[in-house]
Amino acid sequence: xxxxxxxxxxxxxxxxxxxxxxxxxxxxxxxxxxxxxxxxxxxxxxxxxxxxxxxxxxxxxxxxxxxxxxxxxxxxxxxxxxxxxxxxxxxxxxxxxxxxxxxxxxxxxxxxxxx
Amino acid sequence: xxxxxxxxxxxxxxxxxxxxxxxxxxxxxxxxxxxxxxxxxxxxxxxxxxxxxxxxxxxxxxxxxxxxxxxxxxxxxxxxxxxxxxxxxxxxxxxxxxxxxxxxxxxxxxxxx
Numbered sequence: 078x079x080x081x082x083x084x085x086x087x088x089x090x091x092x093x094x095x096x097x098x099x100x101x102x103x104x105x106x107x108x109x110x111x112x113x114x115x116x117x118x119x120x121x122x123x124x125x126x127x128x129x130x131x132x133x134x135x136x137x138x139x140x141x142x143x144x145x146x147x148x149x150x151x152x153x154x155x156x157x158x159x160x161x162x163x164x165x166x167x168x169x170x171x172x173x174x175x176x177x178x179x180x181x182x183x184x185x186x187x188x189x190x191x192x
Numbered sequence: 193x194x195x196x197x198x199x200x201x202x203x204x205x206x207x208x209x210x211x212x213x214x215x216x217x218x219x220x221x222x223x224x225x226x227x228x229x230x231x232x233x234x235x236x237x238x239x240x241x242x243x244x245x246x247x248x249x250x251x252x253x254x255x256x257x258x259x260x261x262x263x264x265x266x267x268x269x270x271x272x273x274x275x276x277x278x279x280x281x282x283x284x285x286x287x288x289x290x291x292x293x294x295x296x297x298x299x300x301x302x303x304x305x
Contacts, residue, residue, distance in 0.1 A: 081235070083235075108291055110291060117297070118297065119194070119196070119281075119294075119295040119296055119297045119298070120236075120281070120283075120293075120295040121295075122292055122293065125291050125292070127291075133291070133292060135292075167235055167236070169235075171291055179291065180226065180238050180241065181238070181291065181293060182237075182238065183228075183235030183236045183237070184235050185233065185234050185235045186234075186235050
């Protein structure tokens with residue numbers, strides 16, 4: 078595997094379900110990101126991790142819970158979601174988030190539908 | 193209010209001609225700009241970037257122009273090829289913002305043979 082991979086690619090869940098999205102990067106990067114893309118809206122940054130520590134949380138509801146056990150893996154735990162949370166969830170990684178601006182490399186995304 | 197705007201949701205160009213994709217921004221603190229390309233069912237892929245200290249960056253068929261006074265950047269693709277058909281996103285960032293990229297909504301480019 079190369080690049081950034083995400084599983085599952087598609088997910089349908091009810092509002093009372095608990096599910097997790099998984100992201101893995103094979104690029105040796107130190108920073109990982111979760112983005113959300115809703116229909117007809119720009120990509121919105123949700124969370125940033127650098128060296129497994131969360132450095133940015135853009136006021137995301139607590140029903141989204143990220144976890145970064147190591148620099149290669151990133152999870153997004155979902156519980157009691159709402160239908161308006163249906164979107165494409167994209168994971169990205171970059172070498173770092175430091176003072177240099179690093180190019181981010183994206184995974185293919187998980188298409189989530191909340192019923 | 194959107195800080196990065198791509199006002200054309202779609203653009204259609206004939207193969208071999210030039211494609212020009214535009215992007216406007218409002219935040220004068222942005223100092224780094226990127227273009228990403230996205231095919232259906234794939235994540236965005238990095239295409240080309242430009243720092244605010246430059247006004248042009250070229251990579252093969254792709255050239256990005258930055259006009260800081262107008263807060264405007266554009267991506268030129270010459271010559272356009274059918275394989276360039278995709279959604280193009282403009283993104284901007286501020287140095288030291290912990291990787292916070294602000295994206296536009298995207299422009300769907302269709303290159304017709």
